[in-house]
Amino acid sequence: MSIINNTLNLDMMIRKPLTRGFKMHIDFSISLGKSKHYQSVFAHIVDVCGVVSAIHNNIFKTWFQSMLEHGNFMYNCPVTEGHYFLRNWRMDAHMVPQYLYAGDYRVNCHMFFGKLKTKHEDFVVEMKIFALLKSS
Secondary structure (H helix, E strand, O other), X not given: OEEEOOEEEXXXXXXXXXXXXXXXXXXXXXXXXXXXXXXXXXXXXXXXXXXXXXXXXXXXXXXXXXXXOOEOOOOOOOEOOEEEEEEEEOOOHHHOOOOOOOEEEEEEEEEEEOXXXXXXXXXXXXXXXXXEEOOO
C-alpha cells in the first residue's frame, strides 16, 4: 500500500474466500497535539458483505462504490482467492464525514470473522493509515 499526493494504491492477495460474516472494525482517531496519543472520534463495526450488497447508501457504501471505479474488487460475496488492487483512489471532499475536523488522523481497520475481541474472533488483517485532513 502506498499513499502519494493524496492518492492511494493498494495490492493484496486473498488466500481464502471472504464469505458472509467477514467484518471490519474501523476506528477514526485524531491526534492530540504533538503527542503520539490519539482519541477515537468515530468507530464502527461494518459487515463487509452487507455493505457490498446493501441497496441503501451510507458512508461505507459510498466509499466502496468509489473504490470499485479504481480497482478490481468483487461486487458481491463471497470474494474468491486472488490478487486484488486499488489504483489512484482519492477520498474526495464529499466522502469525508462533516463531523471530522481538520487534523492528523489515524484510521485503524481491523478485519475479522466472528466476534471482536473474544475467543471467537478469527483475525484476518489489520491496517493503520495515517492521514492529514486539511480545512477547505
